[in-house]
Amino acid sequence: MPANRSSGRDVFMYLASVPTVSIGGGFTNPTLTKMAFLDSLDVLITHDSPLRVYRINDGRIQIQRTQDSLLPGEYEVESDGYLAVTDAPYYQRSSSAMSSLSSSDRDRRCVITGLAMTQRELVLQRWTKYEAAHTFPVALESIFQNYNFAELTVLDERDGSVNSPQNGLLLQRLNTIFCFLDDSLGLAGRQLDPVCRDPGQPHHVNDNVLFWHFQQAVLANMRAAGEPIFDEDIPPGSDTMNAILSGPVPGERMEFELSKRLGDVMRAQGSFSIK
Template identity: 35%
Template sequence: MSVTDEDTWCDTHIYASESGDTMLGGLWASEGMTNANLYSMLEIFCFFTDTFHLHDNRKQLVRRDEQQLQPGNYFCCSVSVTDEVPLICAISLPSGTRVASFRDAVLQRDRRCVITGRQAIFAHVGRWRGFEATHIFPLAYERQWNDCNYSHLITIPPTNESHGSINSVQNGIMLTWEMHQFFASYELSINPDDNYKIVCFAPDFTEYHIAGSHLDQTFTDNPLRPPDGLLRWHFRQAVLVNMRGAGEPTFEHDFPAGSDVMGEIMRGPKAGERMEFELFSRFNAMGITPVGG
């Protein structure tokens, strides 16, 4: 398992003043990332005392428009950074009675990866190899889901309401296993406030040609689809994780066969949070309430 720091591959940095002595954060200026997108993402993790403007290295005003964001340094004034802590995420495929109907409902609704458009060509015979039903709001954080009343966004409860509103089909999307890894680790997200644009926060997506594309309208028109509020939550987490400061560590999840998975996690960064995530994912899938949950 390896861990990388987003700042090692960021090609765009944002500073709090023209002196460049206080870095607010950075990102990878991926395809489809616009100047307007940068403004709106800054508003997620920064507080401004007044209307703010961005300037580039030449001290030229960067307009809030749909022009492609160019790599480089950007500067703004009268700003402070939020101390909001994002919920870390890691790959988990919980299996259990509480998630079985969730998985079936998501796969049957989408029948293709909503990010890449790749179809499950054998869906008619119940063969879903290579595809996974992915929670948007992770199952491991069901306590936070309940505490913050995210269930108010759900209009279609699971068939068995005892499985919890977090397992509604509306809290899931079907992805290929690769896209699941990227989505669950916040390396890509969907911005519902920009015509459901797919936003990539890492330079790993060139071969997929998805950065800056938009979700298919047949998906966005589906009354069973995720509500904007949940997609907005995930996008906010992705911005906090990837853009603020030097970014959060990015975890690799491809453990070779025979690996000491728990040992690898405990030797890595944020071991306690990751272990809690893994345990809560599995307990919640089986309907067991963890101590402190």
């Protein structure tokens, strides 16, 4: 992720009501289909009538809801009703992963790449190549309650908290950053192994929590110039410790900083539970 989230963008978005001011943008990649782009605009823009989106390069071509890849360029959004960029809050987050989440037993393979655990790994419960990552971060547990997600992740007496298996996914270690550190559009949730999303499976991953993650990724990366990144948003000469300890959720940034600085050492000792 670049220091400036808007650096290198090749997709730029405008409201038809103010066509000279960009409201944000993004990056084209194989997962950014026209359908995914339109879904992200439904998060980014508050509207009371259906949106119409046009690519204004080389003519004004309306974008249809297909799986075709989105092309770089400038896009204009219009509607017959109310139209404005959302003021929904973005919660800056740290990465969290715990090998103890029972989603590990449910998924038994990386839900993105499909790499399955060996029988020996399953028997010995060795998770060295995997992490059970939280979809909704541990550091935001109070907000988890505010969204009533606790009620949505209850299947038996063990659940109902941010550590519910319905809030966890098994991932290869190399994929955790792809899926759960506000990737370019948070689209990884659309590519999950069907087993972990099957409502008929015990402790299936909760779609409401996944959609929350998708919304947060859109707000972080597509709105305006994007949200600040931890390493880059402390001005020179500032009180670094005070900046680390401040924020909407006390301790969240400290978790991130400790993870970044000490994570490799503590993981090597087998005593660290967050990524």
